[in-house]
Amino acid sequence: MSTVAIDKAGPSRKVKYGSMSRDRAWALRWSYFFLVLFAIFFLTPPVYMLITSLKSSAEISAATNPWWVFHPTLSNYVELLTSNQFLRFFWNSSIVAIVVVIITMLISIPAAFALARMKFWGSATLATGVFLTYLIPDSLLFIPLFKMLAVIQDLTGITLLNRWYVLLFIYPTLTVPFCTWIMIGYFASIPKELDEAALIDGASWLQTLTRIFIPVALPGLIAATIFAFTVSWAQFLYPLVFTTSVDQLVLPVGITTTLIKGDVFNWGQIMTGALLGAAPPLIIYAFLMDYYIAGLTAGATKG
Amino acid sequence: MADVSLRKVIKRYDDVEAVRGIDLDIADHEFIVLVGPSGCGKSTTLRMIAGLEDISDGDIMIGGDVVNDVPPKDRDIAMVFQNYALYPHMTVAENMSFGLRLKHYPKAEIKARVTEAARLLDITDLIDRKPKQLSGGQRQRVAMGRAIVRNPKVFLFDEPLSNLDAKLRVQMRIEIKKVHQKVRTTTVYVTHDQVEAMTLADRVVVMNKGRIEQIGTPNELYHKPATRFVAGFIGSPAMNFIPCRLEDVAGKLQIRLTDRIAFALPPARAARYNALPRNDKLVLGIRPEHLTESHAHLEPGIETFDTVLDVTEPMGMETLVYFGLEGTPVCGRVNPNAGATDGAPMRLAMDLNNMHLLNEETGAVL
Structure with a gap:
């Protein structure tokens, strides 16, 4: 009885929050x-870029408040978007990124499936090895790679250096190991019984991969796709080394090499170019993030 | 529909033998349950029948054909897994029809089979849902439906009810039995739950440490266990094992449990055990239901003794009583109205007509 009385008195007492x-x-x-x-730390640079991109060169070099636009202009945008050179960079970057993503997925999905599911001699070592290759920095690799391509060019007569498509061979060395590693993790998290059920249902390995694993591991696939795209889009060192002619350049290298002339920095256009260049990855993130997160939380086998 | 035979089947992992030479004949339409503690090799055996594990030695035959090297999809079997293994991105109907679609069955037939299986399992309303929208029991039905639509020669169940709560488990157990009565497909069912084994099986295979301990109907295993392992594994609460020895007193054979307690054996038992050496270390096996409260008029072969109860567990329809006999814990089952209370003395009756005598060293039931 006494406890009931205390309970009833509860609301009239001053409510105390527990620890x-x-x-x-x-x-x-x-x-x-x-x-x-x-947020402040990471958003300040893009905001500053946006402000600068809306200024004329005269205003940028004038000693006014750098955080405010007094005479906003879209001239930087108009100039870049009507310049064939810039559009060429954009086109090169796009085609390289898209093809590299496709190549990466075509290699790393079957590779990850094999490493995660088909137990074969040395598969575990190979899986670790795949990841270790990713740890070798590109600054260490670009000279040997350049040398290799030069040798191939000498031997076969096929021109690879200073061609945008050379990047289609180079970028997968960065994207494939990491994407394979991500996909191994995702595939490994799929319960073994699922492929055993498929096996009993009569599916071949390829059917198990295409009809069970890929749909179930779609969030992982999207994560890998985003990664591969971002890496290909933002890579700077390799295109700087392997391409030199203006018509072969991709966006990051193109902006810095054509908009910086000697010690003259065309800041307005550099910022505009960088902002425009950042747009495609942002759009892709925006579209796929929802799907990615929805996928992460869905579809466990039991509950 | 087909019979399944295992001939000296062995499974080795490196140096460890998980299954050590199993011989088993499963008749057409039969419901066989493999039961045993974890690590006894029952799941491995099932997976070898399914073709998910290679066999190291021996032969497995389905419908008379040796299938040792036949891949799972060509063995014409269907399997239900513990975690259901439903394809999470497919609807119930798609899950059930996946195997048929891979084999390019005509659409009309697929639909007919799925509809029929769904009706049989009472999941017609769920046909368009995804697995994550289903409860555990519903998922288990879908997993069974996926097996049924393929109309295989053999059903294989790998602990299908272990993920369900106790109440649902009982319900699904009955469902599985009903489904088997309707489709009559040869079934091999693996569980560690002896109640499931007893209730479902035509014959139960008790396994221990990679070997078969005993094969028999549920009643045979319960009343005529071949080994101490089977005697202790089947039945809940488990059979009591009390160290004892045989004595001859005034020309009659009697069994001595403690210095204080000794009983004359009923004539049938006395005849059976008379040839045993008197010095052998023996164990008396007696089930709790054969240790009850004492009555005024006892049947022949039922002997009484006095003890002090340690603990009692009222279960409603019966009360379990626990006491010690020279350090050996013993459990009895008495009427709830018999007045059993913790720490109180009680006179109990032991039904020696249902006793078992075991060799302590070999574990064999004599």
Whole structure:
């Protein structure tokens, strides 16, 4: 009886929060503090780029407040988007990124499936090896790679150096190991019984891969695709080394080599070019993120 | 429909023998349950029948054909897994028809078979849902449906009810039995739950450490266990094992449990055990239901003794009583109205007509 009385008296008493909710409140405050700090830190450069891209060269070099646009102009955008050179860079970058993504997926999906599911001699070592190759920095690789391509060119007479399509061979050395590694993780998380069920249902390995694994591991596939695209789109060192003619350049190298003339920096156009160049990955992230997160939380086998 | 035979089947992993030479004949239409503790090789045996594991030695035959090197899809079997293994991106209908679609069955026939299986399993309303929208029991039905639509020679079940809660497990057990009565497909069912084994099986195969301990109908295993392992594994609460020895007193054979407690054996038992050496270390096996409260008029072969109860467990329809006999814990089953209370003395009756005598060293039931 006494407990009932206390319970009834409950609402009239002053509500005290337990230590749990106090801890939680503090944790939230700290989270927000650091999140805001983080947001400022990472959003300041793009905001500054946007501001600068809307200024004329005269205003940029004038001693006014760099954080404000006094005479906004779209001239930088108009100039770049009507320049054949810039559009050429954009086209080169796009075709390279798209083809590299396709090549990467065609190699790393079957590779990851084999490494995750088909137990064969040395498969575990091979899986680790695949990842280790990713750890070798490109700054270490570009000279040997250049040498290799030069030798191939000498031997076969096929021109590879200073052609945009050379990047289709080079970029997968960066994307395939990492994407394979991601996909191994995703495929390994699919319960073994699922492919055994498919096997009993009469599916071949290829059918198991295409009809069960790829649909089930779609979030992982999307993550790998985003990664491969971003790497190909943003890669700087390799295109700088392997391509030199203006019509063969991709966006990151093109912007820096054509818009910086000697010690003259065309800041307005550099910022505009960088912003425009950042747009495709942003759009892809925006579209696929929802799908990616939805995929992450869906479809376990039991519950 | 087909019979299944295993001939001296062995499975080795490196140096470890997981299955050590199994001989088993499963008749057409039969429901066989492989039961045993974890690691006894029952799942491995099932997976070898399915073709998911290679066999290291011996032969497996389905419908008279040796299938040792036949891939799973050509063995004409269907398997239901513990975690259901439903394809999460497909609807129930797609899950059930996947195998038929791979084999390019005509669409009309696929639809007819799926509809029929769904009706049989009472999942017609769920046909367009995805697995994540289903409860555990519903998923298990779909997994069974996927097996049924293929109309295979053999059904293989690998602990299909282990992921369900106790109540649902009982319900699904009955469902599985009903389905088997309707489709009559030869079934091999693996479980570690002896109640499941007893309730479902035509014959139960008790396995231990990679070997078959005993094959028999549920009643045979319960009443005539061949080994101590089977005697202890089948039945809940488990059979009591009490160290004992045989004595001859005034020309009659009697069994001595403690210094204080000794019983004359009923004539049938006395005749059976008379040839045994008197010095052998023996164990008396007696099930809890044969240790009950004492009555005024006892049948022949039922002997009484006094003890002090340690703990009692009222179960409603019966009360389990626990006590010790010289350090050996013993469990009995008494009427809830018999007045059993914790720590109180009680007179119990032991039905020696249903006793078992085991050799302590070999574990064999004598």
